[in-house]
Amino acid sequence: MKYKPVKDRCCQNKECRDHRKFGEGNIIRHSMYKTRQGRRRRYLCKTCKKTFCSTKGTPYYRLHKSCSDFDEVVQMTVERVGISSISRIKCFSWNTIASWQNLACQVAGEFNDQNLKAPELIELQADEICTFAWTKKKPVWIFVAIEVWSRMWISKVVGSRNYRNIKTLLNQVIDSCRIVNPFIFTTDGFEPYSWAAKNLLGSICSYAQVIKKRRKNRVINVERRLIIGPSQRWDNFCLNQKIPPQSTPHS
Ligand SMILES: [Zn+2]
Structure with missing residues (x-):
């Protein structure tokens, strides 16, 4: 009996030349088998002659x-x-x-x-949070960078709050995004960001720091400082975002 090829399955054998290739016509139904959760199908790859179950390659x-x-x-x-x-x-x-x-x-x-396809970098925000795993004596920092326009978390680094991790974070951003035009990069006032922006990103970004002052867990003032890049680009960005380019006291 000749079986019709299955289009929504692909070979799970890493050594097969059709490994994870869909629509090659190499996968056919092979048999059924029983599990405690019910009956499941087994498939056969005609290229490598190996069989695999329907859940292979899934969690x-x-x-x-x-x-x-x-x-x-x-x-x-x-x-x-x-x-x-x-x-x-x-x-x-x-x-x-x-x-x-x-x-x-x-x-x-x-x-x-x-x-995921590499998004175009328009506005990048980087931040870090402190967390504790098992003991409060050794805090762990999680560094993250988000491309604001696509809402994609571009990169993350876990470790100490140091220059090396900031550098790794920004290198991941450079590797995974398309940089077409100069973009806006904002962070908090942590000094290594400024160093990394200057040395790794240079003229391809306008770098600004957004420093929030808090009192009793409430933000009382937001200060924005342009560190790198022409003020014209930053002013235009702030105008488009309807935010003041310098600082905003909160009541
Ligand atoms: Zn195969």
């Missing part, structure tokens, strides 16, 4: 639980439900939830790497 592979359980855990994670809470709600162990979250992160990262 559901060898999960020992249903796909919908995994989806629910990921959904709750996105909604900021903690691991312990998810563990109690789903009656799964804490370690299972933690490993599923790691798996989901890994798969989401791979998806981004394969499918």
Whole structure:
């Protein structure tokens, strides 16, 4: 019996020349098999003659639980439900939830790497937050950079608050974005940003610092300082954004 090729599957064998290529006509249905979650299909690659199950190459592979359980855990994670809470709600162990979250992160990262196209850099914002893992004696800093117009988180670095990590962050931005015209780059007043903007980005950006003064957890003043680049470009940007180019006292 001749089987029709399956279009929405691709070969999962890394050594096959049709590995992860869709629509080559090399995948056909092979057989069905039973799992605790129900019957699943096995496919055959005609190029390398290897078979693989329907969940191979997905986060559901060898999960020992249903796909919908995994989806629910990921959904709750996105909604900021903690691991312990998810563990109690789903009656799964804490370690299972933690490993599923790691798996989901890994798969989401791979998806981004394969499918996201480099955005054009128009306005870049970089910031860092301090967090604690296990002990308050060793704070961990998370540096992030977002391209404001596309809302894409371009790069992230985890580590100490130092020059090297800022440099890594900006190098990731340069590698993953298209720079067509000079862009606007804003950060807080952390000095290494200024150094990195000058040495790594130079004339391709207008760099400004936005420094917020707080009193009793409320922002009382926002100061904007242009550090690098022509003031005309910065003034135009502020005009378009309807923000004052210098400083704004908040009542
Ligand atoms: Zn193959």
